[in-house]
Amino acid sequence: MERYMKISKIEHWIVDKWMIIRLTDENGVSGLGEGNFWSYGNVMTTILDQLSEDLSNPIYSPDYLFNQLYRKYSFRSPALTAVLSAIDMAIWDIRAKEVNLPLWDLLGGKVRTKIKAMLLLGGYGKLETKEDFVSQARKAFDDGYRAIKFTPFPKNWAKLSYGKLISECTDIVGSVREEVGMDMDLGIEIHRNMQPSESIVFAQNIEEFLPYFYEDPIAPDSVFSMKEIGESINIPLALGERNNTIWEFREYAMIPNVLFLRPDVGLAGGITNIKKIAAVAESFHQRIIPHNFLGPISNLITIHLAASLINWDVNEAILPGRPSRENIVTYNPTINDGYIEIPEHIGIGTELIDSELGKYPFNPGDGETEIRDDWSIALR
Numbered sequence: 001m002e003r004y005m006k007i008s009k010i011e012h013w014i015v016d017k018w019m020i021i022r023l024t025d026e027n028g029v030s031g032l033g034e035g036n037f038w039s040y041g042n043v044m045t046t047i048l049d050q051l052s053e054d055l056s057n058p059i060y061s062p063d064y065l066f067n068q069l070y071r072k073y074s075f076r077s078p079a080l081t082a083v084l085s086a087i088d089m090a091i092w093d094i095r096a097k098e099v100n101l102p103l104w105d106l107l108g109g110k111v112r113t114k115i116k117a118m119l120l121l122g123g124y125g126k127l128e129t130k131e132d133f134v135s136q137a138r139k140a141f142d143d144g145y146r147a148i149k150f151t152p153f154p155k156n157w158a159k160l161s162y163g164k165l166i167s168e169c170t171d172i173v174g175s176v177r178e179e180v181g182m183d184m185d186l187g188i189e190i191h192r193n194m195q196p197s198e199s200i201v202f203a204q205n206i207e208e209f210l211p212y213f214y215e216d217p218i219a220p221d222s223v224f225s226m227k228e229i230g231e232s233i234n235i236p237l238a239l240g241e242r243n244n245t246i247w248e249f250r251e252y253a254m255i256p257n258v259l260f261l262r263p264d265v266g267l268a269g270g271i272t273n274i275k276k277i278a279a280v281a282e283s284f285h286q287r288i289i290p291h292n293f294l295g296p297i298s299n300l301i302t303i304h305l306a307a308s309l310i311n312w313d314v315n316e317a318i319l320p321g322r323p324s325r326e327n328i329v330t331y332n333p334t335i336n337d338g339y340i341e342i343p344e345h346i347g348i349g350t351e352l353i354d355s356e357l358g359k360y361p362f363n364p365g366d367g368e369t370e371i372r373d374d375w376s377i378a379l380r
Contacts, residue, residue, distance in 0.1 A: 006057075009024040014362040016360045017041070018034050018297075019037075020295070025094055031348075033090035034295045037082035038364060051069055082266060085270035088269065089266075101346065102349065103347055115339060116338065116339055117145060118148065118185070118187055119143075119148050120317065121133065130168075130172050133150060133172050134175050137176045141183075144337040145184075145338040147185040147314050149188075152172035153191075157169070162198070170206055186209070186212055188211040191215075203232075204233060207233070213289070214235040215239070215241075220243060230258060236257060240252055241264055242267075249268070253281060254284070258284075261277060265305065271305065278309045288309065289314055290302045299325070303333055
């Protein structure tokens with residue numbers, strides 16, 4: 001007899017920057033998912049409502065459902081794949097609960113016993129000056145972390161001259177390396193703040209400090225332009241947090257000097273498609289460092305994926321203390337001595353606390369684009 005799932009109830013909430021969904025099947029088993037098209041959360045809810053009729057049909061597999069809904073209309077976008085990512089996660093959560101296994105076990109079992117955390121600097125306070133970066137890197141080291149990631153730009157970076165921009169950013173990286181030594185891996189995030197020529201020169205300037213990777217050196221608008229950077233620098237590239245299909249990741253995987261792909265499980269197709277992207281990366285001897293919007297559901301799911309995929313590398317992490325993430329679920333993973341624990345709970349390992357969800361309304365923020373003194377837009 002063919003096995004299928006039928007969804008009987010669909011619930012969704014916008015919490016902080018995330019769309020969280022809960023699907024319940026006809027047997028009363030529920031699963032959680034999270035969409036990370038965080039700038040326009042209301043768009044995600046509209047798409048989910050429009051797809052609700054499709055979810056009432058039998059679901060034979062997450063892969064089948066993704067392709068059915070992704071190809072339903074010829075117009076596609078990250079807003080759509082974010083919704084499909086959330087649906088995919090929830091279905092996997094239900095499947096794991098049905099067979100009474102942790103998600104990582106359903107995905108194939110553990111390939112590691114814990115996951116190295118890469119702490120995102122900024123949790124200890126503001127990052128505005130070189131001294132801020134240095135002091136926070138030292139605190140991270142003293143707290144047991146051996147991998148950190150930061151965007152080495154001073155507060156006023158968009159208004160600096162070319163020479164000042166390159167020299168001040170270089171000084172920040174060099175000072176952090178001097179402070180923490182070679183026992184700390186340094187992920188350098190450009191955050192698309194530079195033009196190709198600037199990014200190449202900056203990479204050449206900081207090469208001596210041996211960064212672990214050089215992330216998003218320019219906006220991901222052109223694979224050809226990114227290829228030029230890969231051919232011009234020696235620091236390994238980390239790419240892909242804004243990309244949302246396996247076909248885009250395949251093209252980025254073929255760029256010279258790419259060592260890390262960075263899919264976001266809440267944007268790039270959920271668990272099903274992250275596994276495919278990881279397989280593409282493995283075929284090129286590349287590793288996965290997932291982008292993590294750090295919502296409570298996607299954060300947990302990246303841990304299950306890390307536990308079960310051989311070419312996974314590190315997981316981004318933040319310090320405890322974000323109520324919108326920690327207070328709305330029954331379980332949050334802990335970090336000890338720079339490593340994230342792997343949950344042993346059934347499914348993804350957490351449930352929603354419904355009474356808390358309304359306390360953290362949609363908050364997309366003020367945007368990220370910097371404006372120069374002449375009111376021109378600094379690329380980002």
